[in-house]
Amino acid sequence: MPPSCYPSRFCFVLFPGPRTTHASLLPVSFTFIFFVLPMDRPQDMALLRLRNPIKEVDFFSQNGRQDVTEAGAGVASPKGHQEEEEDALARGGASVNTGLYLLTVNSQASQAVVEEEKSKHKSQFSALRIELNRVRDENRRLRSMLDQLTESYTALHSQLLPAVQQKEHEIYRWQDGKTSVARQGESSAHQIMEHGPARMRMIHGNSEDGDGEHSSSLNIISSDRGIIPSAETQHSQVDGSSENPNLTQETSSPATPSDLSNRRARVSVRARSDAPMISDGCQWRKYGQKMAKGNPCPRAYYRCTMATGCQVRKQVQRCADDKTVLITTYEGKHNHPLPPAAKAMANTTSAAAAMLLSGSTTSKDSLVASANGFLHPHILYDSTMATLSASTSFPTITLDLTKSANPIQQLLQRAHPTVSPLQLPFPIYGLPQKLPTMVGPQTLQHGPRQQAVVESVTAAITTDPNFTAALTAAITSIMGAPTSTTGAGGSNVPSAGAHMVPGSPQLPKPCTTFSLN
């Protein structure tokens, strides 16, 4: 769209208010077009065109701007602009301010001056009307495009849902045939793992193709079904928590497949920290420590002590390659209410289960949907941010927060290229949040100084281990929010469990790494 087509020109001409600065006028106006379009109906447009054409310009104005409505009322009377203008001129124009400098000198003005003004305003008005018609056409065209997109989306979605359900049904049937194997517990998982790394070919790894998110998803499905897709083999995760063969079983009731999957899902956080443990708001009791092979640093085992019987555990270990990196692996789901500071982190494991064990058929959809539109799919499937590995015995999400000075900003830029650096699409433990607006690139340019400040702040806060934990929790809680309607404290199975592929002998035990580089 050429700049001359920006409808904001009308805003500036008709409503020259103090807030219509050059920097903010265009994107804001464009945004309003964007949001208004799907709301009004064609008949409304027709009414607007018949009754009050200029009111259409109100779409581009800001809410609550009094001068806008006043000026709009003044200009867009039912008589039409030309008659209004002529009436004003005939009355001497004493009381009507159209914003177009239509006021004329009262009685002393000569007829020639009046005529000159009149013709000038007429030409202005005709130009405005032409412009208005053009914008109206543009509006109509955009709306038709939107309708087409909506129809396409609906059609695709209607096709996707049965396919997903069929796929899940097939997986369930496949697993039902393997019930005995699945019930044998972790041994089966290890048996699968024996074949898993050799069979598993995926993923996003270092694939540079643009539609990696689609192909990778399909590849995971294929791996589940025993088909070997053609992609590169993944490397082992640096996380020393690999090959976890055994975990405490819940003895109260026979574990459902969703329970098993949820208990096995892990969330691993890699963050630079000098502290022995990142504080995540929970209470932990250390119940063991072992020297892990290939790592001079011991691995500590903790379990949640905020309630008796809580199955949540975590492992803490320093990275063998970089001892400043603290690897914290969470597992399980709390069975008790949690303080707000710990709640987000607690959702992590549920999110991990939902994402990694719901099967690749639904993970992307559920995650994207659970992000409430805040997170773009690329944030999950960008080849540089998400890698999967079959090295671990349990599906693991690894949030790698060690690779960037200011990962949050890049994260946000990946997720929301149109979001101002000052605006977080989700609340992060008291950090200021603004709802993202679909602004144009101009907004991003108007604050190099602000951006520098933001970079400094993000660089500072992301070095805080507490912040990294909070960031991890925030992201994962967003991802898993719809999967657990009762929050982290509930002992319920995540709602996504209905779509989950449980315990998953068929799953290649992927390990997803979110790397904020």
Place this chain on the structure above:
DNA sequence: CGACTTTGACCAGCGC
């Protein structure tokens, strides 16, 4: 005294 940490023992899975 309760909560927590330490630490050796124990168990299970896996490879050889």
Place this chain on the structure above:
DNA sequence: GCGCTGGTCAAAGTCG
């Protein structure tokens, strides 16, 4: 079967 390894248990010790 044996040894290695990861994970857990539980008694003893520590701390506030």
